[in-house]
Amino acid sequence: MKQTPATRRTGEQLREKLGYILLFEISDPRLDLVTITGVEVSVDRAYARVYVTCDAGRYDEVLEALASARGRIRSLLARSLDWRVVPELDFRIDRSTDEAEHIARALENVPATMAVEKDEEGYPIQVDAPGDADGDPSEEGGAPGAVPGGEASA
Template sequence: MKQGSSSRKVNEQARQILADILLFDVSDPRLRDATITGCEVSFDRSYCNVFYTTKPESYAKTAEAFERAKGRIRSLMAKRQSWRVTPELRFILDETIDQAERIDYALKADAARNAGAEDGPEDAESIDA
């Protein structure tokens, strides 16, 4: 679905506010390595999907920490934004970076395998001769 410029601005404003809150106001050490990668605020601003990324070994701890802190984060957000309604926050792990790393690894492995296949027949010809 295509976003208009006003919804892009709202999403970016929400992302910036939440990133600042995470950086300056939340003291939970489990959220230290989390990064807000994007937000999708509903048209009526009743909810906001907050996408985040963190280290793979701390996925579960970070999700639990966001669940515990979302009320405080929402109240801090209400103080910083000028919307009539403060959206309900839904924290969602952003797996695009992990997927990109897996694709990159697969492409490199395929390139190495193809390079090995190009070397392989030449070696086989020299053995036959």
Template sequence: MKQNSVTRRLSAQLREKLGYILLFEIADPRLDLVTLTGVEVTQDRSFARIFVSCEGDRYEEVLEALNSAKGRIRSLLARALDWRVTPELEFRIDRSTDEAERIARALENVPETLSVAKDDEGYPLVDDETANADDLSADADEALADEAYAADDEEGARA
């Protein structure tokens, strides 16, 4: 739904009233630990989409409880709001918290290569001991290559 300043204000008002109703007026144990994460209202106030979050294994149970209590919630909203029209309610599960949790778990398993100190250009910084060992191995590799070339030159001269 397209949101502007009026509908955002109406959504905030509806969210506050819905929170109170779910917390104090509805006595369904299936709605324990349910969080209102967002409310969207149309400009004419005839329709409202309510986003809720809960544990991942309770999605169906919570939606069933909300849909069965929809009529009672709507009548309580009619008394609490000073709107001429009471909106039709649609409840949806907000899965953005699941996505955030998945990302947080992925960030906990950072590969070791990402924790290596890097310079401004992104290349790994080399400490002095490692640099010296690398220089020695490079010198040894060069000496072996020189010997191989010399042996090839000798064989070429014999032929």
């Protein structure tokens, strides 16, 4: 649905009214801990898409409760809004919170390879083993200041 600054303002107004109605005026226990995350209103205010979120296991139950209370919610909206047309409500589950939770869990399980110190190009920095401190420049790392395949810099 195309959103303009005016439809965003009306969507915010509708979201506040719906939140109040769900919190204080609808007494369905299936609608406990339901959060309205966003509302999109059509330009003519005849249609509104309402995004809600809840626990992942309760999606079907919440959608069923909202569908059964849709008429009551619209009549309460008609009383509280000064709009000529009360929008037809379409309730949908907002799964973005599930995605955010999934990403947060993935970030908690950071592999051990991410803790390895890297240079500015992203390659792991080689750390000499404790027994390799004999200073032999013929080894792969070479002496400090040595140029590979050339003379030592002065």
